[in-house]
Ligand code: SF4
């Protein structure tokens with residue numbers, strides 16, 4: 034078999050205006066979905082994430098969480114040991130014991146996620162059944178849910194998708210068919226509050242957020258629910274919401290002044306907000322965002338930027354950098370491209386932009402070495418080695434951990450790309 | 463199952479990566495799921511390596527599990543050899559691949575690769591990182607080392623075994639030990655694994671004896687070399703002045719040379735610094751020691767005998783070397799703490815009430831939480847403990863580093879004296895503590911602006927959402943912005959207008 038199923042090096046295959054999407058297979062230099070726990074546990078303040086996995090999984094969480102691990106984080110790993118592999122029944126018992134200890138230690142916890150890993154999936158430990166059993170035992174204090182963040186099933190941010198999809202069946206049913214908006218995807222609180230105010234100003238409401246800050250504040254769902262995705266990596270969650278009668282409002286993602294306006298407008302149009310009311314609610318914010326961007330535009334205009342696949346934020350980010358800051362995308366790597374959800378974004382990309390879905394990291398590195406973009410967005414395993422080869426890099430995880438959505442963050446988002454270049458310009462050694 | 467928030471050691475394949483990354487001309491094909499490449503960033507970020515580790519991961523996904531994971535492994539091995547042209551290939555499995563039972567080593571061998579294949583089996587559900595490193599080095603040494611082919615020369619020669627990638631101060635320890643051996647007149651044959659190629663490993667048998675710097679990683683390989691090639695190995699780890707002197711005597715014995723000149727010319731400043739009157743206040747300071755076995759044992763000796771501390775706790779997370787730590791603790795009248803559960807360590811520290819903690823990154827945080835001074839003596843460590851400057855732990859310069867590093871977090875004698883004299887003065891009040899602890903300084907009263915701008919409720923609460931370390935700046939900027947425009951009240955709009963303004 035050959036590892037590179039398609040050669041993405043020849044973008045000429047695409048039609049006019051249509052970005053070329055190539056698929057690539059081989060070694061992937063990406064995180065698994067467990068990493069999502071690092072930001073999800075900050076967001077849902079009464080939830081605990083218990084990974085059922087190996088020492089590798091614990092080590093990954095520790096490496097990804099950095100100093101957060103010392104702050105009594107609400108996550109941990111139940112490390113599978115030799116004797117658990119011998120008998121699955123004992124493994125279940127051991128897990129119940131661990132959960133008991135954990136919940137006794139943390140009486141503030143209201144929701145517990147059992148998070149599956151590669152080892153737990155491969156040995157077919159039935160976490161769904163475990164969650165049901167544990168829920169029976171610990172209700173009404175604690176509800177126990179499960180999802181898989183394993184590397185064999187999920188790439189990085191898909192861990193959030195799996196988590197939110199697991200929450201969907203728990204959402205209360207809406208009392209009636211009255212219209213309600215749900216914003217889907219974990220956002221920083223400051224961003225969430227800004228969006229709340231913008232929707233209120235347009236007269237859109239009620240507005241619920243998934244995930245909520247507390248597991249006891251789950252938004253209701255029903256046939257009147259329309260949902261807006263705040264993050265691009267939520268395919269499974271969207272499916273689950275649609276299965277409960279909610280309807281997706283297609284939109285580009287709220288990155289940059291333009292992206293935020295288009296995102297808000299999609300909701301406004303769907304809601305029947307008048308153009309005037311929309312303008313009044315958003316014009317100031319958009320102008321402010323454009324002002325904040327204009328200074329950065331000077332520094333970035335005309336520079337070439339390439340993305341390694343990481344979070345599925347790559348396409349919307351490239352769209353933002355291209356349209357609002359004048360950068361020229363070379364290759365946009367993405368771990369997965371949801372054709373429908375990404376259609377509004379792809380339509381905004383410069384014609385002929387090369388998108389590569391999947392990864393063969395060595396071949397991709399060769400392409401980047403040949404093209405030498407002015408800025409390379411990539412993970413921490415690649416960043417320093419590429420810097421040592423003379424390529425300027427921006428490490429991508431920061432784009433997932435930082436508040437970047439919405440008008441007020443547009444300048445900050447641009448700044449994340451300016452800084453590595455500004456730094457290189459300053460250094461004289 | 464074991465509940466873990468923090469793990470002192472990674473899985474065994476990370477140990478194998480530490481050996482492979484330390485070496486040259488070796489490539490590691492690791493059968494592992496998508497996601498396990500996270501380990502690369504330990505090397506590229508924490509150790510700040512210029513290159514990616516020489517590891518190819520098969521990164522299989524669920525859809526591959528149907529049966530072609532073996533094919534993935536073969537393709538990855540062929541690809542890696544074609545691309546990187548290594549002298550040899552190391553082939554193994556991570557914890558998940560261990561469960562799917564593909565036999566990576568066997569598969570790689572069927573490929574007829576033009577280079578030797580060394581399979582390594584690491585029981586991920588029983589063993590940990592250091593064990594993985596030791597086993598990998600042992601397998602490589604077994605695979606490549608040849609018996610001596612040249613007659614013994616005039617000058618004694620040794621191998622240096624143990625330094626790896628991601629090793630705590632391995633880079634600088636090696637510099638110290640090389641210097642020490644050179645001054646003794648002992649030639650270094652091969653250093654392994656750090657910097658060695660498989661071809662270098664083949665030459666291991668040419669040395670007269672082995673210097674084992676880190677028993678955790680090199681102990682097993684050294685034992686095999688002793689059995690197979692009759693090479694004796696050092697047993698003393700040269701951390702601290704006393705241990706370094708013992709080490710020199712041991713090497714001299716193995717090399718049949720006279721150690722007296724170099725012992726007489728000892729260059730450490732630690733003994734004098736420790737005797738100088740400013741160090742009086744160190745006497746009997748209660749210290750808790752925790753780390754890997756090698757560093758914990760060495761640190762306990764230095765603490766007790768070279769700084770005149772009182773060791774009130776000694777422990778390790780290295781179960782493989784627990785016996786040695788128990789013995790060292792017994793000599794100090796203590797019972798060793800053998801645990802890889804940081805909560806147990808935290809409880810032990812809290813109970814011992816030490817005035818100084820010597821430990822790993824984890825103990826640094828425990829100590830911070832408890833408000834106790836702390837210095838790092840052992841892995842796991844964070845990026846700041848892979849310093850730019852030369853900072854060995856071993857040899858005489860290493861002893862100087864230990865003195866400075868351990869004493870720094872304590873208040874210097876003079877400083878402590880002054881504090882007591884002026885304890886009621888506001889700069890020197892008791893709670894000031896040692897500067898490194900990050901205790902907040904006494905708040906300096908802020909002059910109230912004559913015409914203070916008012917903050918509207920929503921703007922004020924928005925401001926509080928900004929991280930504390932930039933909040934002050936945001937407040938100042940916004941107030942200046944409002945004052946400039948003659949605004950009496952700062953609204954949410956003002957806050958963001960100011961933000962956009964200052965962004966330019
Ligand atoms: S750019 Fe469009 S119209 Fe022109 S050749 Fe390509 S596909 Fe046809």
Ligand code: SF4
Pocket residue numbers: 065066067086087089090091093149150151152182183184185495496497498557558
């Ligand atoms: S879930 Fe899988 S990929 Fe992620 S750390 Fe655990 S074993 Fe590795």
